[in-house]
Amino acid sequence: MxxxxxxxxxxxxxxxxxxxxxxxxxxxxxxxxxxxxxxxxxxxxxxxxxxxxxxxxxxxxxxxxxxxxxxxxxxxxxxxxxxxxxxxxxxxxxxxxxxxxxxxxxxxxxxxxxxxxxxxxxxxxxxxxxLAPRITRHGVLVDVYGVGVLLMGESGIGKSETALELIKRGHRLVADDAVEIKKVAENRLIGDSPELIRHFMEIRGIGIIDIKAMYGIGAVINTKAIDMVIYLEFWDNNKEYDRLGLTEDYMEILGVKLPKVVLPVRPGRNLAIIVEVAVRNWRLKHMGYNAAQELDKRLNSLIQDSYDNEV
Missing domain, CATH: 3.40.1390.20 (HprK N-terminal domain-like)
Known part of the structure; x- marks a missing residue:
């Protein structure tokens, strides 16, 4: 306790x-x-x-x-x-x-x-x-369009590089490598960075960089509520990835269920843009619009109309 x-x-x-x-x-x-x-x-x-x-x-x-x-x-x-x-x-x-x-x-x-x-x-x-319950997780926390996105995945998958591209596109870094998460309410998690490594980022082949010094005060934020998890994994040709988005996946942290999106990584994929799209899509769903459900509704309607015409 x-x-x-x-x-x-x-x-x-x-x-x-x-x-x-x-x-x-x-x-x-x-x-x-x-x-x-x-x-x-x-x-x-x-x-x-x-x-x-x-x-x-x-x-x-x-x-x-x-x-x-x-x-x-x-x-x-x-x-x-x-x-x-x-x-x-x-x-x-x-x-x-x-x-x-x-x-x-x-x-x-x-x-x-x-x-x-x-x-x-x-x-x-x-x-x-x-006094809030807390835990430290390996990952990168970024503020994308006002949404707290926790990037997770194996070491070396490209989390920091994705976050760096997002910062370059105007988004903000909260924490890199180690994210301290605390549960401040029944369904609310707040993430921040350990003081020692705050605003720093490790880029393999370059070393440690200071995001605040390099990109300015507008590129960092000290704390952010965590709204969703994006899990990066190496592309597996034997695995069937979600292509419609009709099913929802979740990850539980400190008893709080967070929406989870799995992004397969392979050369040529612009992960920063895909993360932005995932955030925009999450916000649309949060507001009551689901593109996958809308397409499914149109297809069902088309099939029903075709069946009615045949009858």
């Missing part, structure tokens, strides 16, 4: 540490957030103690209005549940009673100057991305 430390979250989201507690290296394993109003009111059933606890103006006002003895008992139970940390929004002052309870159990208290809903939204977005 993925996790992220409180320390990393504080740095990225520009938060302030009010009380460090036992450690800021505690790992967060969920992007869910809890506002503990019900717990301060005494209801601890189904309390999600593993979540970051956010205290906004409403919760703070309620705490201030409570009887000191009841408040102490509730805070003891709240902090004693093993919560990872408490976030105070709106840059509010931390009352002494809250700080004492946090120190008793060594729970970190952090603070943000942003309003409660805004900081919760930012935290959820950040944690969703940071």
């Amino acid at each position: 993925s996790s992220i430390s409180i320390e990393d979250m504080i740095r990225v989201l520009d938060m302030e540490v009010v009380y460090e507690g036992k450690s800021l290296s505690i790992d967060i394993e969920t992007s869910d957030i809890n506002r503990p109003g019900l717990q301060f009111a005494g209801f601890f059933d189904y309390f999600a103690a593993e979540r970051i606890q956010v205290i906004g103006k409403v919760e703070m006002t309620y705490l201030d209005s409570m009887d000191p003895e009841i408040r102490k008992e509730r805070l003891d139970r709240f902090f004693g549940s093993g919560i990872p940390c408490v976030l105070i929004s709106r840059n509010m002052e931390v009352p002494e009673y809250l700080l004492e309870a946090a120190k008793k159990y060594g729970c970190p208290i952090i603070r943000s100057c942003k309003v409660t809903t805004s900081i919760i939204h930012r935290m959820i977005n950040y944690l969703d991305s940071a």
